[in-house]
Amino acid sequence: MTRITVIPGDGIGPEVTEQALLVLGAFDLGLEFDVLDHVNAGTFLETGVALSEVDLERIAGSAGTLLGAVGDPRVAGTRYARDVLLRLRFELDLYVNYRPVRLLDARLSPLRRAGRREIDCAIVRENTEGLYTDIGGALRSRTEDEVAIDTEVTTHLGVRRVIDYAMAAASRAVCMVDKSNAVPNGGRVWQRLWRAACAERPDLETTHLYVDVAAMRLVQDPTRFEVIVTNNSYGDILSDLAAELAGGLGTAASVNLNPGTGFGLYEPVHGSAPDIAGTDTANPIGAVLSAALLLDRVGYRDEATAVRAATDRAVADGRCTADIGGSLGTRAAGEAIRDLLA
Ligand code: ATP
Numbered sequence: 001m002t003r004i005t006v007i008p009g010d011g012i013g014p015e016v017t018e019q020a021l022l023v024l025g026a027f028d029l030g031l032e033f034d035v036l037d038h039v040n041a042g043t044f045l046e047t048g049v050a051l052s053e054v055d056l057e058r059i060a061g062s063a064g065t066l067l068g069a070v071g072d073p074r075v076a077g078t079r080y081a082r083d084v085l086l087r088l089r090f091e092l093d094l095y096v097n098y099r100p101v102r103l104l105d106a107r108l109s110p111l112r113r114a115g116r117r118e119i120d121c122a123i124v125r126e127n128t129e130g131l132y133t134d135i136g137g138a139l140r141s142r143t144e145d146e147v148a149i150d151t152e153v154t155t156h157l158g159v160r161r162v163i164d165y166a167m168a169a170a171s172r173a174v175c176m177v178d179k180s181n182a183v184p185n186g187g188r189v190w191q192r193l194w195r196a197a198c199a200e201r202p203d204l205e206t207t208h209l210y211v212d213v214a215a216m217r218l219v220q221d222p223t224r225f226e227v228i229v230t231n232n233s234y235g236d237i238l239s240d241l242a243a244e245l246a247g248g249l250g251t252a253a254s255v256n257l258n259p260g261t262g263f264g265l266y267e268p269v270h271g272s273a274p275d276i277a278g279t280d281t282a283n284p285i286g287a288v289l290s291a292a293l294l295l296d297r298v299g300y301r302d303e304a305t306a307v308r309a310a311t312d313r314a315v316a317d318g319r320c321t322a323d324i325g326g327s328l329g330t331r332a333a334g335e336a337i338r339d340l341l342a
């Protein structure tokens, strides 16, 4: 049996995770689910601990984690969400954030010309360095002479390994996105390692775009991209842009991955959405498609393909939640996908 840890988490997390697990349950697979029900804001409020050492070991020893969402208004401004997500990301060195961007149905795209299936690419975001390391400081805080500095960290190893992953993930084309014309120091590292990687893969179409141009091209013609590789902050921004082009927050899936160990933290792109928690209205598709990414990675490619096909079919038939034009609740939308797998 392959052991998968599950963190339903907060807000709509448990609701969408339940549907993802039911979809996985439609197959007779050698997967065992180890549910960490207690990793949530309620526990943090009671005990002050977000993720214990014991939890961390249980997670690290599993083949991957399915996560719903972490975040709660009662713990806003505390280190809670950071403790759970960043701790897992750094301790397990999940240096790739992989987000497939696939248009489920033409009517979901705000792009006038988007045809069904024409948007099918992936964003590979560097997940451990860049601008998000909290290195920097502030001087003369709260005065008119205030100065604040956030340092962007770019390492040879960090850039090389994420470019390597993107190259391996592509079958046709990779586009590297940076801003080396304006951010020259880190930019030189990206440029040099990118050129070296391109030289090793003459079979791929390799292109480079500055991030401003990449944003424009994604809206103009997303069909030209297969894999986009970029740093932490540009990846953050471009993947939300791309998610919206392909159907919205409720349908977007992701995995935080260490390609070396194979461990992945699979999670929908949306957060805990406290405004709709408990109302049976959350779209379960982001969680379901994240579970499909897990199936891909633990050796069940056919099943993953079947889940994606069933999801497309359910959406095409309008058997989905209100955020994407249907009228079903969370449970019924999950059931619609399961029906199509039976
Ligand atoms: P967090 O702090 O955990 O990120 P958030 O308040 O930022 O939570 P998000 O989950 O990021 O909330 O989503 C923003 C809004 O988008 C939500 O308030 C909700 O209205 C909507 N939304 C998010 N996810 C879904 C979903 N799966 N189905 C339907 N609507 C959603």
Ligand code: MG
Pocket (backbone or CB within 6 Å): 270, 271, 272
């Ligand atoms: Mg959010």
